[in-house]
Amino acid sequence: MIIFRIFLILMGLLLLVIGAVTVFGPNVNNIFLPFSVEGAEQSILVRTYAGFIMCCGYLTVRFVYSSSKVQIGTILLYIMSTMMIAKVFGFIYEGFTNYSVVSFFIIFALCISLYAIQKSRKNQISYDL
Numbered sequence: 001m002i003i004f005r006i007f008l009i010l011m012g013l014l015l016l017v018i019g020a021v022t023v024f025g026p027n028v029n030n031i032f033l034p035f036s037v038e039g040a041e042q043s044i045l046v047r048t049y050a051g052f053i054m055c056c057g058y059l060t061v062r063f064v065y066s067s068s069k070v071q072i073g074t075i076l077l078y079i080m081s082t083m084m085i086a087k088v089f090g091f092i093y094e095g096f097t098n099y100s101v102v103s104f105f106i107i108f109a110l111c112i113s114l115y116a117i118q119k120s121r122k123n124q125i126s127y128d129l
Contacts, residue, residue, distance in 0.1 A: 005064050012060030019054025023047055023086045026093050040094040044087075047094075048103075051086025055079045073118045080111045 018032045028037050028046045037046050055078050087104045094100070 008060055008064050012057045012064070015053050015057025015060065017057075019050045019052075019057060019082075022050035023054060023089055040097060041099065043094045044090040044097065044100045047090045048083050048086045051083040052079060054086075055082035058082075071118070071121075073114050073121070077111060077114045077118065080107050080114065083107055084111065 021030055021032060022028055028043050028050070033046065037043050059075060059078060084104065084107050087100060087107065090100055091104075
């Protein structure tokens with residue numbers, strides 16, 4: 001079991017590093033990307049996907065150290081939030097395009113909806129055993 005935990009931690013940390021280098025770096029073309037990105041549209045898409053990869057790394061490491069059951073809504077909220085952070089860095093480095101602005105606001109509305117439903121469900125859970 002310990003070998004599986006070590007493997008998950010190492011892979012989670014690797015995913016975190018790959019995502020962070022791509023999201024926070026000024027150039028998305030790095031050693032982790034097997035192809036060359038040309039143009040702002042491709043950079044925005046790659047940077048957003050790197051946010052997803054970064055979140056998967058975080059969730060993998062969290063899964064190893066967590067004993068609680070995490071709800072699907074919370075996982076989706078983490079993924080969408082890191083993708084929004086990646087979009088913000090896309091705005092900084094690549095500028096604003098119609099696609100990036102529209103998708104940012106769609107993700108933002110999705111995050112607000114997920115958060116609202118998550119809070120309403122938490123208030124409905126009965127802790128009486």
